[in-house]
Amino acid sequence: MASSIKHSDLDWYAKRTLLGGIYAATELYMLTDYSPEFRNTWTFLDRRVSDAVDCRKTVQEATQLATAIGAGIGNTVQAFLRRQTH
Numbered sequence: 195m196a197s198s199i200k201h202s203d204l205d206w207y208a209k210r211t212l213l214g215g216i217y218a219a220t221e222l223y224m225l226t227d228y229s230p231e232f233r234n235t236w237t238f239l240d241r242r243v244s245d246a247v248d249c250r251k252t253v254q255e256a257t258q259l260a261t262a263i264g265a266g267i268g269n270t271v272q273a274f275l276r277r278q279t280h
Contacts, residue, residue, distance in 0.1 A: 216242045 219242060224235040 212246055216246060 216239070220235060220239045223238045224232060227235045227238075229235070
């Protein structure tokens with residue numbers, strides 16, 4: 195059954211898990227927030243959502259960097275091999 199799970203399904207579950215964690219953390223923070231209209235809780239929530247977006251960007255950037263490094267290494271190896279055969 196696990197092999198039949200698509201990548202998009204895993205992404206959906208990962209997003210929901212992340213949102214659930216943010217929600218739970220915000221609820222806990224709210225229990226000790228005595229600021230007017232829970233302003234500190236709203237600030238806390240904004241920071242957590244920003245952190246999640248930044249983390250996703252970081253993962254995407256790391257993936258792109260790894261792809262570029264892999265391509266660079268591949269080109270270097272190909273050039274080296276061509277040089278050895280000539």
